[in-house]
Amino acid sequence: MKKAVAFSLLLPMTMATLLGTSATAFASTPEQTMSMNQTDNQSLTTQTIQSVDKYVTVSGNRYHLSATAAQEFSKGQLIQINQSIDQANRNVAEQQLKIDSKTKVAEPTTELFAAYNTKYTTKNFWWGTRYYFTSNAAVRKMCNELGGIASAFNIGGAIAGILSNGAASAVAGAANIYFSHLSSGLNRYNNQHPHNQIYMDVSYSGGFSYHILA
Numbered sequence: 001m002k003k004a005v006a007f008s009l010l011l012p013m014t015m016a017t018l019l020g021t022s023a024t025a026f027a028s029t030p031e032q033t034m035s036m037n038q039t040d041n042q043s044l045t046t047q048t049i050q051s052v053d054k055y056v057t058v059s060g061n062r063y064h065l066s067a068t069a070a071q072e073f074s075k076g077q078l079i080q081i082n083q084s085i086d087q088a089n090r091n092v093a094e095q096q097l098k099i100d101s102k103t104k105v106a107e108p109t110t111e112l113f114a115a116y117n118t119k120y121t122t123k124n125f126w127w128g129t130r131y132y133f134t135s136n137a138a139v140r141k142m143c144n145e146l147g148g149i150a151s152a153f154n155i156g157g158a159i160a161g162i163l164s165n166g167a168a169s170a171v172a173g174a175a176n177i178y179f180s181h182l183s184s185g186l187n188r189y190n191n192q193h194p195h196n197q198i199y200m201d202v203s204y205s206g207g208f209s210y211h212i213l214a
Contacts, residue, residue, distance in 0.1 A: 019071050019110050043208045044080050044205055046214040048073075052081055058101040067195040080205065087204040088126045091161045098123060110155075122157050127202035129157030132213065139190045142200075146183040148176075180210055 044052075055069040063085045070078060088106070092099060097106035104126035122136035123130045133139045145151040146159075152175075153160050159182075163175065186200055189210040197213040 002008055007211065020149060024047070037213075043202060044077075044127060044207070046209070048077060048081075049203075052127075053104070056085065056104060058099045061092060061099050063092075084125050084204045088124070088128075089159055091124065093156070095124075095156055095160070114153055124157050126202060128205075128207075129159070131155075131157070131200045131202070132197070132211075133186075133190065133199065134197045136190065137149070139186060139198075144151055144185045146179040146186075152179055158204050162206060178206070187209060 002045050008026055010170065017094045052069065052073070055066040055072070057066060063083055065081060069081070074082065092106050095108065097108055099106045103144075104125060119133075119135055120142055121132045123132075129207075131142065133142065142155070145155050168211075182200075182202070185208070190198055193212055198210060199213050200208060200210050
């Protein structure tokens with residue numbers, strides 16, 4: 001495994017809550033993933049997301065957390081989970097998405113974002129968004145859109161949600177640093193797997209990971 005690269009983002013409180021104040025990016029692991037998991041308590045881990053999912057229900061085109069979850073998770077975890085669900089529900093409303101009650105995937109009901117017509121596709125969940133890349137052109141499209149605050153809004157999903165929860169002008173510098181790491185990691189992972197289609201997970205708390213599409 002390559003040496004981990006750590007960095008910090010100095011953000012206003014609203015953006016810091018979503019992106020976290022410190023993070024570590026890792027090279028590809030035996031599971032063929034590359035991820036950034038925050039070292040503070042602001043981010044839901046992949047393991048926690050998998051454990052929580054069965055307690056998340058859908059009704060009225062909104063995500064809800066079952067009351068029984070209170071018996072399974074700590075107070076701190078419940079705060080993180082509820083913050084993620086609240087953000088997911090805001091995104092559903094703002095981006096005019098419709099949640100499938102069985103898969104819990106939120107899909108667009110209108111072509112609100114230009115990115116929905118590009119070669120990469122998205123699936124939205126209560127924890128964040130999964131971005132699929134089936135070509136190098138799709139990866140380049142995402143990397144180009146991550147190059148600026150205005151274009152990043154067009155990406156939709158968790159990335160647009162992260163931006164909408166902070167004053168863009170106030171956090172532009174920090175957001176650009178974050179998107180630069182997101183973009184460079186995606187491009188590097190794609191180059192490491194030239195014969196595979198890949199996808200990128202981005203959580204509402206700012207964590208991200210890259211994976212091979214099976």
